[in-house]
Amino acid sequence: MSRAQAYRLMKARGEKIVVLTAYDAPTARDEAEAGVDIIMVGDSVGTNVLGYASEREVTLADMAHHIAAVRRGAPGAYIIGDLPYATYDTPEQAQESAARLAAAGADCVKFEGARLDIVRALKDGGHDVCCHVGLESQHQAAKRRQGKTAQTARKLLDDAVALDEAGQDFLVLELIPRELAARITETLHAPTIGIGAGAQCDGQVLVLHDLAALGRREYKHNRRYGEIGAALRGAVAAYARDVREGRFPAQEHGFSLAPEELAAFEKGFS
Template sequence: MSTTFTLDTSTSRANPTPAPMKRLTIPAIRARKDAGATAEPLVMLTAYTVRMAQLLDPHCDMLLIGDSLGQVIYGLPSTLPVTLDMMCAHGAAVVRGSYHSVVVVDMPFGSYEGSPQQAFASASRVMAETGCAAIKLEGGQAMAETIAFLSARGIPVMAHVGLTPQAVNQLGGYGARGRSQAEYARILDDAKAVADAGAFAMVLEGVVDTLADGVTASVDVPVIGIGASAQCDGQVLVTEDMLGLFERTPRFVKRYGDMAGFVGDAAAAYAADVRARAFPTADQIYVAKRKSDA
């Protein structure tokens, strides 16, 4: 059995209920790319909470607890201050709120780069505390040994190449990568290295379209694009960006909603009702029983 959550209608809060085991598996995700092609692209979105996992799970193949939660949830200036404690807490919440998608948890900066042994200690903690199916780590050829080490010890790894946000200080910003011939060749080699090392899939972020197409055609594992190309084997976005929860929308994001506007309008209407004493009404209050009713 797997555990998901349903809403208790009396409290509008999430409560755990058993659900049939329908969760996709790592081999199933890997097998979606056959003979170098993916007939049906993989769908991946970020999730950080039980309720968001519930809403996204039926529509996704994978849910990613991205270290982007540092900015989205905690208001941090980058992903660099994110901790293992944060990732474990949010990862466990998403696993509890889902039963279909493969759940992947980002490894935060500083938790895996030191050595394969450090990476194993961190990754095993994440998997034990969250119940996730896989971890994701950034880096290409430099991380190939670590990916092989983890994979050989039963930890599925999703790689992340191209624009790697944890290396933003070294990269000098978030601009698209692969514009120069040298960088193009290096990222292509990175992708091949992590695939050969045993990664079951990889995120390819913020690269020129021709490079994205080249990487997708050059490796046997699914390539999940973000700011890459429609020809990738799948796509991932930060859900809050896709829903329009922030005023600024990155170039590579298509907004499928205006959550910021909806929340702002709802809050304004609530505030107006409170100030006018129009809320609560008889429908939202508890009337004391009269003695004659007892």
């Protein structure tokens, strides 16, 4: 049984799947030790870590670099890696891009939109595939809720079913109504992973920087489980004060030459 199939069994048993983003080795190690089921290396690395203005600026090299770091930190984790914008415009390009992410350590590759040809090509290439509908950050400039009308909700449901029939292994549902997410979840064979899509999805994903308040923005779909950003800023400010006022380093933070070595050292200056 493949690891992707194991998550389908979790869905069948009604066990929730815990997914969280990570972009570096120490964070990945901590998440794996804390019991996260799946680590997602998302293109959100661009705006959360790399200082880019949008996810569109993220490159394939960026993704491979961060996936490799996460793999080193969590050797046994199941890792989903994002295919960046404009790296899966054709089935052939998608296969080449996915191969690069797999070589870096991704178990599964994710892309946005109802591209059935891309799903089939990636599955033919031996890749686990995570699809993504609802808010598509690479393709929608405005970060707005999706599927708010009966017509658009039906379209998203139809897209989800078509992706399932094409062979997807997971489906991320982002910022869609909870009723729609519940209907999609009960209809599909593949596990759904929600973000701002209600509690009825098979799993949930959050961006670590949002969960831990490493960033400054607040989102309705997020819950802050810690205030790491404020704690970090406080620690840095305290360090800066101690350095400027001569309180760091203190005696215990260094070491001295042994008396005989100090005497021999000083003798050279007499």
